[in-house]
Amino acid sequence: MNHATWPALILLLTMSIVIVVTVVSAQQGKQYFIRRIPGLSAIDEAVGRAVEMGRGILLSTGLSDGIDIITLQALAICANVASSAARYGTRVQMPVYNSAMLPIAEDTISNAYNQAGRGDAYSPDDVRYLSNQQFAYAAGVAGMIQREKFAATFLFGTFFAESLIMAENANMVGAIQVAGTPSTTQVPFFIAACDYVIIGDEYYAATAYLTRQPTLMGSIVAQDRVKIGILAMVVIGALCTTFVNPNLFKKLLADQSYPIGELLQNPKEEGK
Amino acid sequence: MGMIFVGLLIGIAILFVLTMVPNRLRKPLIVLVTFLSGCFYAVEFFYPTHAVVANKQDLIKKYGVPTQTAPDFAAEAQKAGKALDPEAVKKLQELSPEDAQLALKAALEVTTPEKPFGPDAAEKLVTQENFLTPKFKDVSDWALVLQAFAIGLGIYSLMSVHLRNIAMKRSGWGNSATLITAIFLMAFAHIGKEYSSKGGWLETLDNLLYNGLMKNLDATMFSIIAFYIVSAAYRAFRVRSVEATILLVAAALVMLGNVPIGQALTNWLPNGKTDVLGNLRLENIGQWILKKASNPATMAIDFGLAVGALATSLRLWLSLERGSYFEEEL
Amino acid sequence: MNILNNLDRRMLYLLLAIVIAIPLLAPAVTKPLPKPAITGFTQSYYDTIEKVAADPGAKNKIVIVSCNFAAGTLAENLSQCEATVRHLMMRKLKFAVFGFSDPQGRELGQQVVDKLAKEYDYQYGRDYVNWGYRPAGAAVALLKTAVNDLPGAMGKDIKGMAISQVACMQGIKGVNDVSLICEFAASATLPVWIQFYQRAGKSPIPTLYGPTSVMATEAVNYVESGQLQGMLIGLKGASEYELLLQKEGFASSASASLSLSHLLIVVLIVLGNIGMFVERKQRAAAEGGR
Numbered sequence: 001m002n003h004a005t006w007p008a009l010i011l012l013l014t015m016s017i018v019i020v021v022t023v024v025s026a027q028q029g030k031q032y033f034i035r036r037i038p039g040l041s042a043i044d045e046a047v048g049r050a051v052e053m054g055r056g057i058l059l060s061t062g063l064s065d066g067i068d069i070i071t072l073q074a075l076a077i078c079a080n081v082a083s084s085a086a087r088y089g090t091r092v093q094m095p096v097y098n099s100a101m102l103p104i105a106e107d108t109i110s111n112a113y114n115q116a117g118r119g120d121a122y123s124p125d126d127v128r129y130l131s132n133q134q135f136a137y138a139a140g141v142a143g144m145i146q147r148e149k150f151a152a153t154f155l156f157g158t159f160f161a162e163s164l165i166m167a168e169n170a171n172m173v174g175a176i177q178v179a180g181t182p183s184t185t186q187v188p189f190f191i192a193a194c195d196y197v198i199i200g201d202e203y204y205a206a207t208a209y210l211t212r213q214p215t216l217m218g219s220i221v222a223q224d225r226v227k228i229g230i231l232a233m234v235v236i237g238a239l240c241t242t243f244v245n246p247n248l249f250k251k252l253l254a255d256q257s258y259p260i261g262e263l264l265q266n267p268k269e270e271g272k
Numbered sequence: 273m274g275m276i277f278v279g280l281l282i283g284i285a286i287l288f289v290l291t292m293v294p295n296r297l298r299k300p301l302i303v304l305v306t307f308l309s310g311c312f313y314a315v316e317f318f319y320p321t322h323a324v325v326a327n328k329q330d331l332i333k334k335y336g337v338p339t340q341t342a343p344d345f346a347a348e349a350q351k352a353g354k355a356l357d358p359e360a361v362k363k364l365q366e367l368s369p370e371d372a373q374l375a376l377k378a379a380l381e382v383t384t385p386e387k388p389f390g391p392d393a394a395e396k397l398v399t400q401e402n403f404l405t406p407k408f409k410d411v412s413d414w415a416l417v418l419q420a421f422a423i424g425l426g427i428y429s430l431m432s433v434h435l436r437n438i439a440m441k442r443s444g445w446g447n448s449a450t451l452i453t454a455i456f457l458m459a460f461a462h463i464g465k466e467y468s469s470k471g472g473w474l475e476t477l478d479n480l481l482y483n484g485l486m487k488n489l490d491a492t493m494f495s496i497i498a499f500y501i502v503s504a505a506y507r508a509f510r511v512r513s514v515e516a517t518i519l520l521v522a523a524a525l526v527m528l529g530n531v532p533i534g535q536a537l538t539n540w541l542p543n544g545k546t547d548v549l550g551n552l553r554l555e556n557i558g559q560w561i562l563k564k565a566s567n568p569a570t571m572a573i574d575f576g577l578a579v580g581a582l583a584t585s586l587r588l589w590l591s592l593e594r595g596s597y598f599e600e601e602l
Numbered sequence: 603m604n605i606l607n608n609l610d611r612r613m614l615y616l617l618l619a620i621v622i623a624i625p626l627l628a629p630a631v632t633k634p635l636p637k638p639a640i641t642g643f644t645q646s647y648y649d650t651i652e653k654v655a656a657d658p659g660a661k662n663k664i665v666i667v668s669c670n671f672a673a674g675t676l677a678e679n680l681s682q683c684e685a686t687v688r689h690l691m692m693r694k695l696k697f698a699v700f701g702f703s704d705p706q707g708r709e710l711g712q713q714v715v716d717k718l719a720k721e722y723d724y725q726y727g728r729d730y731v732n733w734g735y736r737p738a739g740a741a742v743a744l745l746k747t748a749v750n751d752l753p754g755a756m757g758k759d760i761k762g763m764a765i766s767q768v769a770c771m772q773g774i775k776g777v778n779d780v781s782l783i784c785e786f787a788a789s790a791t792l793p794v795w796i797q798f799y800q801r802a803g804k805s806p807i808p809t810l811y812g813p814t815s816v817m818a819t820e821a822v823n824y825v826e827s828g829q830l831q832g833m834l835i836g837l838k839g840a841s842e843y844e845l846l847l848q849k850e851g852f853a854s855s856a857s858a859s860l861s862l863s864h865l866l867i868v869v870l871i872v873l874g875n876i877g878m879f880v881e882r883k884q885r886a887a888a889e890g891g892r
Contacts, residue, residue, distance in 0.1 A: 002746055002802045003400065004318045012318075012582075019583045023592050063789075065738045066419055069584045099426025100419045128433045129426040134789075135493035135674050147444070160789050161497055161674070161816065168500035171507075172611075182577045183790070184570050185820050192508035193500075200573040204580030215592055219583045226579050326750045327775055330766075395804050396778050399750045409755070412743030419739060487673035487706065494674035502618050502867055503611040509871045510878050520875075524868055530815075530838055531861040536636040543639075555639045567822040574823075 015229070019222040026218025034220055039178060039196040040209050043081055043154070046176045046195075050151035051088040057081065058150045059094040059109075060141060060166065062157025062181065063134060067100050070182055074157035075105060076207045077180070079112040081154050086116035091123075095130040095144060097137050102129050138162030142169040155179040155194070156203075159186045167193035180206060283421070303591040310589040312404065312411055321400040323363075325371035331378055338373035348376055354383045360394035367398065430455070457481065522561055529558025606877025614870065621866050625858035632858035637845060643825060644842040647832025648689070650808050654782045655693035663781035664696050664774050668795070669711035670703035671788040675814050676710065679786045681840035681853035682812035684714045686784050689847055691722035695781070696770045700733040700756075702741040703791050708734050708760060726761075731768045734760040741794050749777045749802040777803035786812040792821060796829055812839065 004012070026032060050057045059081060061074040082092045094109060096102045106127045113122040130140040142165055145153070153170040155163070155177070163179075163186040170177050171193050179190040180198030190197045198206060201223065208216035240248050293301060325331060332338070345361045356379060364375045375397045383389040434448035461478040468474040509520045528534025535555045543550040550556060587593040625632045654660050667687060671679035690697050699715065701707025712732050715724065724730055733756045736744050748755035752774055753766035765771050773779065780803075783795055792811055800807050808831045811821055815836025824830040834843055837860055840853035 002749060002798060003316075003321050003402070003405075009318055015579070015582060016586055019586050020590065020592070023583075023587065027592070066415075069581050069588070072588070073584060096426075096429075098422075099424075099429075100422035102422065102425050102429055125433050125436070129429040132426070133490070134672075135490045139489075139493050161494060161814070164497050164500045164504065165493065168504055171504075182580075184573055185817050189501075189504065192504040201576035201580045203577070204584060215587065219587060223576075223579045223583050226582075227576060230575060230579070327754070329754065330751070392804075396775070399776070401750070405746075409740075409743045409747045412740050416737060416739050490672055490674045490706075491676055495677075498622070498863070499615045499618055502614050502863075502870065505867050506609070506614060506870045506874045509874065511875050512878075520871065524871065527864045527868055530835075531864045532636040532638045532857060533861040533865055535639045539636070539639070553639075555641065559641060562819065562822055563826060566819055567826060570819060571823045 015226045018225050018229070019219065022222035022225065023215055023218040026214040026221070029214070030218070032217045032221045034205060034209060034217065037198065037202050037205065037209055039180065039198040039202065040206055042176075042178050042196040043210070044084065046152035046154070046178055047081065047084050047088065047090065049176050050085065050090045053151040055151035056091040056093055056148050057085050058141070058145060058148070058153040058170070058175070059092055060153070060155050060157065061094070061096070061101065061105065062155065062159045063097050063137070063162070064101060064158055066098065067104065068158075070158050071098075071101060072104075073204060073207065074180075075101075075108050077156050077210065078154060079108045080207070080210045082109050083112035083116045086113045086118040086121055089118070089121065091121075092126060093144065093148065093150075094127045095137070095141050096127060097130065098132055099129050102127070134160060134162055135165075138165040141166050145169045145173055145175070149173045150175045152176045152178075155181070155190070156198075156206075157181065159183050159190075164189040164193060279417075283417075306589060306591060312407075314589075316402065316404040316408060319402040319404065321402045321405075323366045323371075323398045324401055325367055325375045325378075326397055326399040328371065328374065331374040335374060335377045338370045340369055341373075342369040343373045343376050345376060349380065352380045354380055355388060356380075356383065357388060357390045357394075359391045360389050363391060363394040363398055427455070458486075522565070525554065526558045526561055529554040529556070606873055607881055609874075609877075617866060617870075618863060621862045622859045625862065626856065629855055629858075632855070635858050635861060638838065638842050638857060640842050640846060641835070641839075643833040643835060644839050644846065645832075646825075647810050647834055647839075648843065648846045650810055650831040651686070651689050651693065651695075651782070654808060655695055657781070660695060660781045662773055663779050664698055664770070665690055665782040665784065666780055667697050667699050667711060668783065668785045668787075668791075669699060669701040669707035670791040671701075671710065671786055672704040672706040673710070675788040677852075677856065678814045678836045678840070679788060679812060680710055680714065681837060681851065681856075682834045682843070683711060683784075683786045684717070684851060685834075685840055685843040685847060685849075685853065686786075686810070686812065687714050688718055688722075688849060689843075691718055691724055692847070694729075696729055698731045698733050698771075700736075702736045702738050702744070702794075703787065703789055705735045708732055712760070727763075727769045729770055731765070731770055732760045733765065734758075738791075741791075742798055745794060745798045746802075749799065750775075752776050752779070777807070778805075780807050783807055783809045784812070785809065787817070788814055790817075790820075792824070792830075796824065800829065810834075815839075 047057065059078040061071050061078060064071040078094065082094075085092045092109070094105060096105050106124070109127050110119070110122045113119050131137045141162075144150075145166070146169060150170065150173065153166070153175045155166060156179070159181050160183065163181070163183075167177060167179065167190060177194035178196045178198070179194040180203045181187065181190065182200075182203050184199075187197060187199050204223065205220050207213075208220045237249055345356060345364065349356045360379070364372055364379065367375055375394075378397055379389050379394070382393065431452070434452055436442075437445045437448040438452075457477075458481055461474055461481055464474040465472075465478040505523075509516075509523060511517045511520060528537065535553070538553045538555075541547075541549045541553050543553060543556075551560075654665070667683065667690070669679070669683060687697070699708060699711035701711065715730060715732075718724070719726075726732075736756075744755055753764070753771060756765045759765055759768060777799060780799075783800065785792055785795055792813070795809060800809050809829065810832045811824070811830050812834040813821055813836070815838060818833065818835040818839075821830060821833055825833055834840055837853055837856055841857040841860075844850050844854045
């Protein structure tokens with residue numbers, strides 16, 4: 001879809017309004033509640049363990065082609081970890097994949113140190129660019145893990161095949177691991193190798209859960225409201241197409257009047 | 273080359289001016305620039321489109337700049353001695369006068385007695401866009417250029433960390449030296465190759481470094497995953513609880529169903545379309561798990577993620593976010 | 603028995619290396635092993651190319667072979683790409699090699715074509731073209747522009763020639779002149795095609811997908827929804843495809859390695875569980891005896 005169709009416009013606009021209104025209402029003081037997420041409660045445990053063992057913490061925001069939403073979200077989570085680690089005087093290291101992310105990451109982590117009142121402990125070497133080649137980055141991170149013997153690793157962001165290289169290496173050095181990714185294909189690898197895994201939209205709930213900021217809490221509630229709306233549409237749509245008319249919504253959400261399947265059944269039609 | 277240099281100078285000048293913006297104005301400036309940049313993509317996507325002629329620049333090159341008057345389709349067709357389908361003409365008449373002239377010329381050119389100009393051919397000449405669509409590529413190029421600036425930051429970061437390692441002779445400083453040598457050697461060979469004669473020593477060097485070394489190192493890193501999968505699976509797939517057992521059984525069925533040896537275990541079962549027993553073949557069980565169990569779960573997660581991404585995007589675009597990195601005094 | 607619980611991981615790695623290497627080094631060993639069964643995903647992939655080739659209009663159109671992978675996933679993606687290009691050549695379809703995820707993609711794609719070109723008498727320019735690599739950050743803008751003006755958006759081919767001047771690109775204006783998209787990917791590049799190109803034209807373009815096997819689960823819903831017409835799942839899909847084409851290549855010989863390594867993992871999982879049970883029993887006995 002290169003341009004919005006009317007149904008797409010209405011749907012996106014409605015969803016956006018629901019989100020913005022809920023976020024603004026939360027900012028104005030409305031209270032919202034979100035349930036406990038075990039993977040996120042584990043963050044403090046992991047930081048605590050690193051403090052006890054006197055070893056460092058690794059933060060990775062995964063792979064990104066540029067500055068994207070997923071990586072910014074990962075960075076926000078990492079900032080929280082860095083801030084609580086700084087409070088206890090534990091060193092965090094963050095290898096960065098994309099150079100465009102580097103200044104943002106540096107700023108975020110040094111701010112996190114400042115927030116914890118330990119701005120002096122931040123070293124520019126702690127946030128560093130490694131490589132924007134997938135496996136060069138993975139090799140670099142694996143090397144860092146083996147050399148530094150981190151006590152805890154936090155892997156948040158977009159991951160592809162390198163997820164297991166990083167997680168298994170951390171497992172080898174006995175690190176406690178918390179991972180979270182929206183890349184559904186990598187979740188199984190994280191589950192096999194990590195101690196705690198945050199899946200699906202828990203990923204987006206993470207910052208809200210950790211900081212309890214009204215904006216983020218509002219956003220999470222808004223997302224749930226939108227999802228309930230989508231779910232209702234799916235159920236109503238399924239019931240209507242099953243019992244009323246199979247072609248009822250055919251033209252509504254498709255930007256083409258017929259699916260490719262039909263095209264392939266009569267290929268000649270196309271060549272007319 | 274001259275243009276690149278001028279561009280670079282202007283870029284540096286803009287960056288310099290930006291550093292002089294007083295602190296209290298920085299946040300509103302960021303909010304404004306973020307909103308306006310986001311607006312471009314949003315408006316381009318949502319603004320209603322109208323019909324325009326496809327490949328306009330090519331057609332102008334071919335037929336010259338058109339005038340502002342609407343062409344007379346019937347008269348022009350008669351003049352050229354060619355017949356145009358009325359339905360097709362109707363489609364072309366939706367275009368602006370300029371575009372219609374170009375489309376008509378293109379239509380008359382492709383029309384032959386054997387291949388009359390029908391509505392299908394007309395549709396090929398017409399495309400939908402709004403006033404921002406032609407600018408889309410330029411704006412994306414700007415974004416790319418801005419991101420390209422960042423590669424310098426990356427190299428600076430690498431250099432500062434590793435040069436310090438070398439200068440202070442920290443443990444493993446030899447690795448740092450190797451890394452810096454590799455960066456320069458690779459850049460030298462790859463850029464040099466573009467400007468040297470074909471088959472020269474620079475090309476050989478680049479070939480050696482890129483095809484001989486980097487590609488293989490890349491492949492090696494990927495293949496290591498196979499080993500890690502074995503140790504991770506060995507550790508993780510244990511019958512510890514009901515959930516873990518379900519996971520284990522499903523994984524084993526999919527794995528066996530995926531490979532010929534596993535498939536051979538049940539290939540004595542009939543596999544016709546009407547054979548009920550065929551459903552028990554391992555490959556069919558594996559496919560069923562993939563399509564009917566794993567797929568809906570993936571889709572449900574994807575819905576959640578998409579909504580999460582929409583919410584986060586809106587918060588950033590409208591600067592509603594007051595997260596850890598937006599709250600700070602700039 | 604406790605040894606099963608504390609098995610050195612290097613032992614596991616060695617076992618795996620042996621199991622993978624033997625069939626590749628001594629192919630004769632694998633002769634008695636069974637052939638893979640053809641899955642629906644692979645069959646529909648094959649059928650789609652056949653149907654596109656049967657369409658008389660396809661002669662004036664082009665197939666996009668999108669190589670979005672690097673040497674890392676060469677074993678899986680290159681085999682898929684090779685089998686597909688072979689099929690396209692068998693059916694005399696014009697195609698364009700292209701990639702926007704990794705610069706290595708265009709070279710690996712070219713490598714495949716070079717290998718097969720002689721056999722099927724394919725010439726650069728006349729029968730196929732290599733558009734080269736474009737940065738991933740610009741991919742969306744590029745494809746959006748390529749909807750109306752494909753040669754303009756792509757600019758020059760790898761030989762530095764304007765795409766509009768290349769012989770096989772004559773008459774190729776935009777999205778309506780693309781007959782098929784074949785995407786071979788090691789990262790999430792498929793949605794770009796689906797969102798911005800597949801349905802941008804007069805009629806939707808059939809799209810085929812060759813992901814690494816790990817990524818296949820994410821694409822199953824596209825197959826189910828009819829947005830993808832077929833999929834080759836990793837090396838296994840490629841070996842099935844080679845079987846369908848009756849031209850056995852690397853994927854077929856590697857299929858035995860794949861079989862044995864899967865079997866090894868299943869055996870190790872069983873052993874790991876036995877180890878766990880034995881240990882549990884021993885612990886229970888020790889606690890009971892106290």
